[in-house]
Amino acid sequence: MGTTFAEIKTMGWNxxxxxxxxxxxxxxxxxxxxxxxxxxxxxxxxFKDVTIEDIVSEISESKKQKAMILTYLVDRSFIIKYL
Structure with a gap:
């Protein structure tokens, strides 16, 4: 079997x-x-209809969701550890 395109690409890059x-x-x-x-x-x-406020709001929501998930995981691991 011959050399594949992926192999040729890798050889060329190298x-x-x-x-x-x-x-x-x-x-x-x-x-x-x-x-x-x-x-x-x-x-x-x-992004023509996106405002700075929209971006800030989206970042804030994302941070809240991550904090909630982290809190859930920490609480869950605490409960599991001490059951």
């Missing part, structure tokens, strides 16, 4: 790193990385 180092290999790959569209326009469209 050859680039050997010759150029990680930084040089990464820069080389970026020369051929094809991007599509306009990133800035896409982000503006995606």
């Amino acid at each position: 050859a680039l790193v050997k010759e150029l180092g990680y930084s040089g290999a990464t820069k080389f790959m970026l020369l051929y990385e094809k991007g599509e569209g306009d990133y800035t326009k896409a982000r503006k469209a995606l």
Whole structure:
């Protein structure tokens, strides 16, 4: 059986790193990385109706949920430990 595309990709990356180092290999790959569209326009469209308050609220809710889960796990492990 022949070499797979994944193996060829790995071998190519290793050859680039050997010759150029990680930084040089990464820069080389970026020369051929094809991007599509306009990133800035896409982000503006995606978040056009989102306010700072929305973001802060979402972060606060996420922190509350994580705290509740942590409290539950700590309480549960305490109960299990001392049963």
